[in-house]
Amino acid sequence: MTYQPAIMSASLGRAWLHDFNYKIQQSAQAGFKGIEIFYEDLEYAARKISENADPTPEQLFQAAKHVRSTCESQNLEIIGLQPFLFYEGLKDRNQHAKLVEKMKLWLLIAKNLGTTTIQIPANFLPAEQLTGDLDVMANDLRQVADMGAAETPVVRFAYENLCWSTHIDTWEKAWDMVKRVNRHNFGTCLDTFNIAGRVWADPTSATGKTPNADADLKASMERMVQEIDVSKVFYIQVVDAERLASPLIPGHPFHVDGQPARMSWSRNARTFMYEDDRGAYLPAENVAKTIISGLGYKGYVSMELFSRTISEEGQHVPDEHARRGIVAWEKLQKNLQLN
Template sequence: MPFRPAIASMSLGRAWVHELDKKLREASEAGFEGVEIFYEDLEYLARTYGEVSPATLLQASAKLRQTCDALNLTIIGMQPFLFYEGLIDREEHAAKIEKLKVWFKIVKILGTDIIQIPSNFQQGGISGDLDLIVRDMIEVADLGLKEDPPVRFAYENLAWGTYVDTWEKLWEVVTRVDRPNFGCCLDTFNIAGRVWADPASPSGKTPNADADLKASLENLVKTVDVNKVFYVQVVDAERMTPPLTPDHPFHVDGQPSRMSWSRNARLFLYEQDQGGYLPVVEVARVFLKELKYEGWVSMELFSRTMSDPDPSIPHTHAQRGIKAWKQLAKELQL
C-alpha cells in the first residue's frame, strides 16, 4: 500500500464551531484521500437527529459515510475511545464495553475497521497494573475478532498518559496482548513531545533530549513490527515562550503541562515561523523510511485556532495540512 495522506476531522476546526460537511469538503478539495473521524464530530451530527443515542449515532454515521463517499474520502478510523484501560471500577469498565458495542456498529457503517484507543490519562480511578491493562486490551481485541469483518484497535501512547506515555510502554502492551487485530498508532508529537521536549522547561527540551531521542528511535526500529503499525500521525508543536508553568495562560490546574500544550499549541509540519521546533522530520523518517511503514499518514492537529469562529478556518487548516504533507513527501522522497 503506498503512502496516502489523511487528516483528522478535528484538525479542521472544533465540532461545535465548524460544520463537518464543510470540513470534509475542504479536506477533499485540498487533496487529502482519507480522514480520521472524531467521535465528537459524529456526536454533534447525531444531535441534528435528536438526542444523542445509539439510534441517532447510527443515523449520523450513515450520513457521514454518504458525504465521504461523495467526496472520495476514505474513512481510515474512528477515535478516540477514551479512558478505557486500567479502570479500577469494573462496573465503569463494563459500561465502556457496552459503549464499544455501539462503536462496532458505527465503524461498520463508516466502512472502516480501525478504532483508536489513546492511553488513559485520568489522574484517578485507574491502575498502572500492566497485567490489568493487558487483560483489558485482550478483552476488546477478542471482541473485535468476533466482528465480521474483524475490527482492529490502534493503541496510542499519549505523551501525558498516566501510565503509558512512551512508545516503549505501548509496545510492551501490544506484544503481550498478542492479537492480530491489536496494534498501534505512532505519532511524531507523542514520541518527540515526551522524550525530547518539555513545554515547562525554559529550553523547551528535556535535559538529554537529543541523545535520548536518538537512542529511543534506534530502539524503535529494532523492536517494532511494522505490521502492527496501523497508521501514523505527523504533527509539530510550538515552543512555549514563556514556559508552560502554572502562571502560563494555557495552564489548567490538575492537567499535565504536556496535555495543556497539546490541546493548545500543535502545528503542522514546517511551520517554524509559527514556533514549530520538534524534530518531526527525524521521527517521521524513522517511521516511513527506516521502519519501512507504508499506508495512511495522518496530519492530526489540536490547536486553540480550531475554536476560532472565522469561517475560513477549515480551508486554511486543510491547505496548511496538505502543504506539510507534500513537503514531507518531497523531503523524504516518498
C-alpha cells in the same frame, strides 16, 4: 497504496463551530485521500438529527451513515474512528463494564462508517483512579480486541501512547502493551508529537527540551527500528508543536490546575509539520523518517492537529487548516521522497 495523506476531522475545526460537510469538502479539495473521524463530530451530527443532547444509538448510526456517504461523495476513505477514551486499567470495574457495553456500540458505529479501525489513546485519568497493573491493562485491551476480532470484517484497534498518559506515555510502553495483548488485530498508532513530545521536548522547561533530548531521542529511534513489527503499525500521525515563549507552569495562559503540562500544550499549541513561522521546533521529521524509512511503514499518513486555532469561529478555519495540512504533507513527501 504506498503513502496517502489523511487528516482528522477535528483538525479542521470544532464540531459546534464548523459544518462537518464543509470540512469534508475542504479536505478533499485540498488533496487529502483519507480522514480520521473524531467522535465529537459524529455525536454532533447525531444531535442535529435528535435535536437534543442525548442521541439514541439509532441516531448515531444514522449520523454515521451520513458521514460515510459524505466522505464517499468526496472520495475520502475513513481510516479510523477515535478516540475511545479512559478505558484500560480502571479501578472501578463497574465503569469498565459500562465501557465494554459502549465498545459494542462503537463497533456498530464503525460498521456504519465503513471503517475497520478504532483508536484507543492510553488512559490519562488521574493515577488514583487506575490500577497501574500492566496485566490488568493488557487483559482489558485483550477483551476489546477479541470483540473486534469477532466482527465481520475484523475491527482493528490502534493503541496510542500520549505524552501525558498516566502510565503509557512513550512508544516503548505502548509497544510493550501491544506485545502483552498479543492479538493480530491489536496494534499501535505512532504519532510524532506524542513521541518527540515526551522523550525530547518539555514545555515546562525554559529550553523547551528535556535535559538529554538529542541523545535520548537518538537511542529511542534506534530501539524503534530494532523492536517494532511494522505490521502492527496501523497508521501514523505526523505533527509538530510550538516552542512556547515561556515555560508552561502556573501563571502561563495555557496552564490548567490539575492538568498535565504536556496535555495543555497539546490542546493549545500543536502545529503542522514545517511551520517554523508558528514556532514549530520538534524533530518531527526525524521521527517520521524513522517510522517510514527505518521501519518501512507504508500506508496513510495523517496530518493531525489540535490547537487553539480550531476553536476560532469562521469559515476560514477549515479552509486554512486544510491548506496548511496539505502543504505540510507535500513538504514531507518531498523531503522523504515518498510516492
